Amino acid sequence: MARDAADRRVRIQRPQPGGESTAVKPAPLAYADPTTVQEALDLLAAEGDGAKVLAGGQSLLPLLSMRLATPGTLVDINRLPGLDRIEAGPDGVRVGALVRHAGLLGSADAAAVQPLLARATAHVAHPAIRNRGTTVGSIVHADPSGEMTAVLALTGGHVTVATPAGHSTICCPDLFLGPLETSVHGPAVVLDAFFPALPARSGTAFTEVARRRGDYAVCGAAVLVTVDDDLRITAARAAYLSVGPVPAVHDLTDAVGGKPVDGADWAAAGALARSRVEPDDDLHASADYRRLLVATLTERALARAGEEAARRAEGAA
Template identity: 60%
Template sequence: MKPPPFAYHAPTTLAEALDALADVGTDGKVLAGGQSLIPLLNMRLAAPGHLVDVNGVAGLDHVSVDASGVRVGALARHADVEADDDAAAAVPLLRQGLRLVAHPVIRNRGTTVGSLAHADPSAEMTAALALLGGSVTAASTAGRRTISAADFFVGPLESSLRTGELLVDAHFPRPPAGSGTAFTELARRHGDYAMCGVAALVTLDDDLRVTAARAAYLSVAPVPLVLDLTEAVAGRTPDTADFDAAGRLVRGRLDPEGDIHATAEYRAHLAEVLTARALREAAGNAVRR
């Protein structure tokens, strides 16, 4: 399979990249890791007239940690973010989710911000950003704007990114004090897109009682779905909380679609089971933190 013809742009500065994107408009695509874009081109599911390759732009491959959380640059590879011990200490959900992304060879090339830009509701990083209430920064020749995860993902493979904009980084906030997180999913084969996945966050007070419990879901809705499940486990300690009840609560709030990989009923069942599993693990991690 071969991609359709396109004009190739190789900017070496951010300003050059933004100028190129402004010039090509809706007929342009950004190439970073290319792990989603290249297959689409080869299968002729996308046919942009221009590719703007940002790999030569300096300063976009950072992974920085501060009191607010972790900021990931547009060219930071999944593998680099996963391997960053400071990032994992600040936001454990990053490493927990990234270890489930495809295979090592994909993580070595694919970018975390590129995954967010692709806006696939079956991708781990979209769920992680949504659960943490994170945001992305979009740059264009007109300036920069920060977009919350809640506003960024608007549909399957569809975001609120505007023509001529480039995602330059993503911010993953630190979980609240006393919190633990976990990420679990089920796929037909390791590395495949999950039939259902759950990222969970549980917060405990000083007496180790649950004050908040939330979960984000992949592969069950058009966008990464976040549900507040506190009511099912509030005020209980991790060893007495009824996490299975939280799973049953989720089942009544989901309306997944079936496909060749799993029926809607099976996806709902997975969401119930994986919710209990992820919340239990997240609560245990909160105790250990």
């Protein structure tokens, strides 16, 4: 890769010799804003572990400012072409790496194919952060309190990753390894996230409890209910935020499967979920309180999703 200073396509600002700048809080770092994926990968490969991709910066910049992350180089992907698209088709919704939370929230096409996207995105942070932060960035950041990681897990989605070896997809169970840790390693740019379409005769719901609207959730649930032509439940699943290191999906069909969706014992499904999760205590809530929230939120969300599944099944009949 050409790294000629005259090449305006890749601009790098190196830290000035002679010590740290006191003008900004992050440790001194280099910055590059490539204009092709290949240039970005070349930069990431050349800089090794010391380089980080910068997307919306809404998670990374606070980490830099607190010096919890001290990359030698930021590779800003905001000038890469073609990554700001939402493609909604019959199979699902592909969300490009530069689609902001606000863009996904406002996409009627995406909501028509997978309503859970808008429902969950509405709970992500505040408008200013949603205007800049990206859906893909929040997935790669892998915060256990993130809404979109839970949605990707519940819907069985995947991400497309560009590396020097080519493009590959990583499906959800293999993607999240732990808090703030994914299987996207080395020189890699995640190009998009794919969320499968809402299955037939199905409904979804998203709910969470946060101290203030826009704060990270103390606990949240994304759920999906599917019914058959007789409006009997064939599947009930849930994924949670802030109750474990990664967004695990819990199959709750055992509690309600085969029952008519109208009047189903959603509390039993909530109790089953409560028995399966293993939340931690932290500054925001005790593990016991989180278990209680899991039971209550699951019951409420499944009831809403069940009503939607019934409406959609009746509409299709």
